[in-house]
Each structure stands twice: as C-alpha cells, then as structure tokens.
Amino acid sequence: MASAMSEEFEKFRLKIRNFVEKELDPVSIKIEQDTKIPDKIVDQMRQLGLFGLSIPKEYGGLGLSTIEEITIYEEITRTNACHRSRIGTSNGIGSMGILYDGTEEQKRKYLPRIAAGEWTAAFALTEPDAGSDAANISTSAVLKDDHWVLNGTKQFITNADTARVFTVIAVTDEQKRARGGVSAFIVEQGMPGLSIGSADLKMGLKGSHTNEVVFKDCQVPKENIIGGMEKVGEGFKTAMSVLDKGRLSMGACALGAAQKIMELCIEKIKNKIIEGLQKKEIQAIQFDLADMGIQIYAARQMLYNTASLRDHGGNITAEASMVKVFCTEMASRIAEKAIDIFEMDGCLTSNQIEILLRDVRLYRIYEGTSEIQRIIIARNLLKK
Ligand SMILES: Cc1cc2nc3c(=O)[nH]c(=O)nc-3n(C[C@H](O)[C@H](O)[C@H](O)COP(=O)(O)OP(=O)(O)OC[C@H]3O[C@@H](n4cnc5c(N)ncnc54)[C@H](O)[C@@H]3O)c2cc1C
Structure with missing residues (x-):
C-alpha cells in the first residue's frame, strides 16, 4: 500500500522522520519533566504544515489522504506521543466536524486558521x-x-x-x-x-x-x-463521524510507537543482551522479537487497508473500531514485552521505552475504550 504513495509525499514523510529524529527526540525526556512542549517545537510544527495535514488545500491545509495522514502519525509517534497529540485535535476531532458538516462560511472562517496552526x-x-x-x-x-x-x-x-x-x-x-x-x-x-x-x-x-x-x-x-x-x-451524527476517523488515527499512533519499541529492542538485542546468554535464552528472546514483527505486520495491513477503504468512500465504522482495538492492544503487549528485554534499563525514566509504555496505555482509552469498540464491532457483525 505504502508503495502507491507519490514521490512528493515520500519526500514529505522523510522530512518528518528527519524532524522527529533531529528535533523531537532530543527534547522528549525533558518534556516529561517540564510537562510542556517547547514553543520553538510548536512553531516548527506550524511551519511544516503539521496542523493542517487533513484539511483540504482549498482551506489552507496540506489535503493529505487518510492513508497519507496516518503515515505521518506513524512517523511522529516514533517519539514522545505528546507531539502528535498537540497537532491531533486540529487535524482530527477539533476540526473535522466543521469540515464534514459546517457551512461554507464556517469552513472559510475557521479551517485556514486551524490549518496554519494559528488557532x-x-x-x-x-x-x-x-x-x-x-x-x-x-x-x-x-x-x-x-x-x-x-x-x-x-x-x-x-x-x-x-x-x-x-x-x-x-x-x-x-x-x-x-x-x-x-x-x-x-x-x-x-x-x-x-x-x-x-x-x-x-x-x-x-x-x-x-x-x-x-x-x-x-x-x-x-x-x-x-x-x-x-x-x-444533528450533532450526535457529527460527533460519531468525527470519531470514526479518530479511531484510525489512534491505531496509527499505536503502530508508530510499537514499531519504535521493536527497533529499540532489536538494537538492544544486537548490542548488549546476546553476550553472556545461553543458547536457549537467546532463542526465547528471538521468539519474542518474531512475535513483535508478526503483530506489527498484521496491524499495519489492517490500518492501511481500512484507511484506503475510507479514501475510496467506504463506510469504515466497524473496521475503524477493529483497527483501534488491535493496534492499541498490540502496542501495549509489545511495550510490556520490551520491558522483559530491557529489564531495569527499560524502567528508568531516562529510557524512551518507559515513556512509550505509559503513552500507549492511554491510547486504549480515548476516542472510545476497547470495550466500546468491541460493542460497535459486534453490533455491526450482527447487523450484517
Ligand atoms: C489522554 C486522553 C485524552 C482525551 N481527550 C478527550 C477529548 O479531547 N475530548 C473528549 O471529549 N474526551 C476526551 N477524552 C475522554 C475519553 O474519550 C473518555 O475517557 C473515554 O471515552 C472513556 O470514558 P470514561 O473515562 O468516562 O470511562 P467510562 O465510560 O466511565 O468507562 C469506565 C470503564 O467501563 C467500561 N464500560 C463503559 N461502558 C461499558 C459498556 N457498555 N460495556 C462494557 N464496558 C463498558 C469502559 O470500557 C471502561 O473500562 C480523553 C481521554 C484521555 C485518556
């Protein structure tokens, strides 16, 4: 699915990955202490257009498709989740009601300012x-x-x-x-x-x-x-349609975090753990790593497939709930397993695994808990 994306988009994705590694990663641990994203970072996010990913170009946004937008979320959640959250409401639940159901006058008044990160x-x-x-x-x-x-x-x-x-x-x-x-x-x-x-x-x-x-x-x-x-x-309908897309975004955030955690585990296994371990123990760790790879691969297919369905005008209510449950629960399992691999190192507040473990737990709550997603899924299955 990702290979179908344009060269122009791929350049943008790499620019964001670079931004995450060069600018966001270095401030990640300090943010945990200050409980605030530095103003400079918010300004940089504005300049990159990150507040208007999903807002159409005619209203000042980047006009990304769903699949492109979630790919960017995957990149941004490779670091402290608060950065994605800072831009998430402007791209999603805070603006989509106006985009879907607002009058033309409301769209013209609010969306360009939201997309610019001004409001x-x-x-x-x-x-x-x-x-x-x-x-x-x-x-x-x-x-x-x-x-x-x-x-x-x-x-x-x-x-x-x-x-x-x-x-x-x-x-x-x-x-x-x-x-x-x-x-x-x-x-x-x-x-x-x-x-x-x-x-x-x-x-x-x-x-x-x-x-x-x-x-x-x-x-x-x-x-x-x-x-x-x-x-x-008609506001309840507006709220529910906004949440459908929000659930896909949550899936993407969980996936980005899980991918990052797996990469940190690979680095740890390659550099440190292997020395001094018995053959049996090495195999056990490799099995854990393989299970991470399987779950991430499955989650990515589900997410991209559902995003593509949405981009082609399909109703994704049940699928978005499936994606949210699968990806967010998967990310929590992987974060837990990473602690087994990192042991005490992974529990230190100076370790990115520790931050990601706490962040991914919250994904299972907002935009509807796992239990609520399961109710939606079952209701849709019984309707068919
Ligand atoms: C980080 C974060 C950001 C948030 N941001 C926003 C925001 O921007 N805007 C906003 O409006 N809200 C926001 N929320 C609120 C979030 O949407 C709610 O917390 C969530 O919907 C759950 O509601 P609750 O906390 O009241 O739990 P409750 O609804 O009280 O649920 C408690 C428990 O009971 C379970 N439960 C409830 N009903 C059923 C049922 N029928 N069957 C089985 N189990 C059930 C739930 O799954 C849960 O385990 C945010 C939450 C978090 C954690």
Missing part, C-alpha cells in the same frame, strides 16, 4: 457522567434571542488550555437526546461564560494537556451551530 482546535464531548455512554451528556444549549446559552461541564478535553476554537456537543432537546436532540457548536475562547480548569495530572502524554471545560451561561452566537440552524439536532 488550535479542540473537541468537547466527555463529561463527568458521560464518557463511554456519550448519549448521556447533560451539557445543555438553549436558544435565547440571537444566542445559544450553554451550561455544563466537559472533562479530559485535549488541548483545551491552548485551544482557540472548540467543537462542543450539547443537548438541545431533552426528550429526543441522541435521536435528534443533540447539536454541535463552535465555541471560541473568550466567549462570555467559558472557562478552562487546571490540567489533569496523567500517567502518560504528559506534554499534552487535558482539562475541564466549564460553560456557565456561556453565550454562543446563533449561527455558531455546525451546519447552521437546519442542522439543529
């Missing part, structure tokens, strides 16, 4: 009582004259502290709820009644922040409903 975009769906059960959200939006008035609390919102624009999912009809009573809003930082809580202290993705987002009589102009007034009640 970070975020997506606010999860609430204290509505994570997996997204239909249970209670944030409400009531139309009063020429404004929507939003009330409620969202939690774990990636990039909320740097976001200038949020896609917010709220209930507009309490009776209908997920069946025509939920709408998607574009809320800008600075609108009265919007406030951001402090950053959550997480086990991984430390340089990428998640925060609470609170709406207290927050006033949002009437026209800021995604798609305009005729799309009132």
Whole structure:
C-alpha cells in the first residue's frame, strides 16, 4: 500500500522522520519533566504544515489522504506521543466536524486558521457522567434571542488550555437526546461564560494537556451551530463521524510507537543482551522479537487497508473500531514485552521505552475504550 504513495509525499514523510529524529527526540525526556512542549517545537510544527495535514488545500491545509495522514502519525509517534497529540485535535476531532458538516462560511472562517496552526482546535464531548455512554451528556444549549446559552461541564478535553476554537456537543432537546436532540457548536475562547480548569495530572502524554471545560451561561452566537440552524439536532451524527476517523488515527499512533519499541529492542538485542546468554535464552528472546514483527505486520495491513477503504468512500465504522482495538492492544503487549528485554534499563525514566509504555496505555482509552469498540464491532457483525 505504502508503495502507491507519490514521490512528493515520500519526500514529505522523510522530512518528518528527519524532524522527529533531529528535533523531537532530543527534547522528549525533558518534556516529561517540564510537562510542556517547547514553543520553538510548536512553531516548527506550524511551519511544516503539521496542523493542517487533513484539511483540504482549498482551506489552507496540506489535503493529505487518510492513508497519507496516518503515515505521518506513524512517523511522529516514533517519539514522545505528546507531539502528535498537540497537532491531533486540529487535524482530527477539533476540526473535522466543521469540515464534514459546517457551512461554507464556517469552513472559510475557521479551517485556514486551524490549518496554519494559528488557532488550535479542540473537541468537547466527555463529561463527568458521560464518557463511554456519550448519549448521556447533560451539557445543555438553549436558544435565547440571537444566542445559544450553554451550561455544563466537559472533562479530559485535549488541548483545551491552548485551544482557540472548540467543537462542543450539547443537548438541545431533552426528550429526543441522541435521536435528534443533540447539536454541535463552535465555541471560541473568550466567549462570555467559558472557562478552562487546571490540567489533569496523567500517567502518560504528559506534554499534552487535558482539562475541564466549564460553560456557565456561556453565550454562543446563533449561527455558531455546525451546519447552521437546519442542522439543529444533528450533532450526535457529527460527533460519531468525527470519531470514526479518530479511531484510525489512534491505531496509527499505536503502530508508530510499537514499531519504535521493536527497533529499540532489536538494537538492544544486537548490542548488549546476546553476550553472556545461553543458547536457549537467546532463542526465547528471538521468539519474542518474531512475535513483535508478526503483530506489527498484521496491524499495519489492517490500518492501511481500512484507511484506503475510507479514501475510496467506504463506510469504515466497524473496521475503524477493529483497527483501534488491535493496534492499541498490540502496542501495549509489545511495550510490556520490551520491558522483559530491557529489564531495569527499560524502567528508568531516562529510557524512551518507559515513556512509550505509559503513552500507549492511554491510547486504549480515548476516542472510545476497547470495550466500546468491541460493542460497535459486534453490533455491526450482527447487523450484517
Ligand atoms: C489522554 C486522553 C485524552 C482525551 N481527550 C478527550 C477529548 O479531547 N475530548 C473528549 O471529549 N474526551 C476526551 N477524552 C475522554 C475519553 O474519550 C473518555 O475517557 C473515554 O471515552 C472513556 O470514558 P470514561 O473515562 O468516562 O470511562 P467510562 O465510560 O466511565 O468507562 C469506565 C470503564 O467501563 C467500561 N464500560 C463503559 N461502558 C461499558 C459498556 N457498555 N460495556 C462494557 N464496558 C463498558 C469502559 O470500557 C471502561 O473500562 C480523553 C481521554 C484521555 C485518556
């Protein structure tokens, strides 16, 4: 599949790999201590166009296909996952609702700024009582004259502290709820009644922040409903279509991390472990390495195949869930196995394996846990 990509894209991919090795890798461990990506790196990411990978060229982005975009994610997640997360919401959940269902005016107003990295975009769906059960959200939006008035609390919102624009999912009809009573809003930082809580202290993705987002009589102009007034009640569909693509991206991130972990294991085995080991032990380690190779190969085929299906207009709801479960669980297994190979060295906070192990665990939670993906997959299988 990768060989079908253009020469121009291949050059871009290599440029990103070079950027990862020269600029991102050296700051990876410091970010874990500072819990912040240096501003210089964010500027470099802007200049490379990394905030607009998936935004069409006519709106200022690079207009990459799905398969190209996930290839770039694979490259960027070969290092500290927070870098991908910093650009991920602008390329994905924070902007795709506007791209898929927004009015032309909304696309022209927001997408070029998001693509340029000038305005970070975020997506606010999860609430204290509505994570997996997204239909249970209670944030409400009531139309009063020429404004929507939003009330409620969202939690774990990636990039909320740097976001200038949020896609917010709220209930507009309490009776209908997920069946025509939920709408998607574009809320800008600075609108009265919007406030951001402090950053959550997480086990991984430390340089990428998640925060609470609170709406207290927050006033949002009437026209800021995604798609305009005729799309009132259609926000749940918007949210779900945004998540389909997000799940593929998560798969790509997990794959990039797994590939990097395997490469670090190969280096370790070649350079250090072999000396002093018995033949039996060497074979056991080789079997572990072979299993890593098999799983990564299978994951890559699944991911690329599903991305290609999406690029050809196919419905990928079930497949995207399969990819997310397989790739993210595979990455966790590989990270665990890498600790067996590295032993104490792999547990040191100065070791990249230690960072990757914590980061990949989180991939199994966001954009839907493994259990929720399995429910989606089973539902689709039973429908067929
Ligand atoms: C790093 C990170 C970034 C995030 N960024 C965002 C963001 O930008 N925007 C946003 O809106 N949200 C974001 N989230 C929130 C994320 O989407 C939720 O955490 C996730 O959907 C799970 O919800 P929850 O944490 O409330 O867990 P719960 O829904 O409470 O689930 C708890 C456990 O119960 C299981 N479970 C729940 N329902 C069922 C069921 N029906 N059958 C079987 N098992 C079930 C779950 O699988 C899980 O194991 C982020 C989360 C993380 C970790």
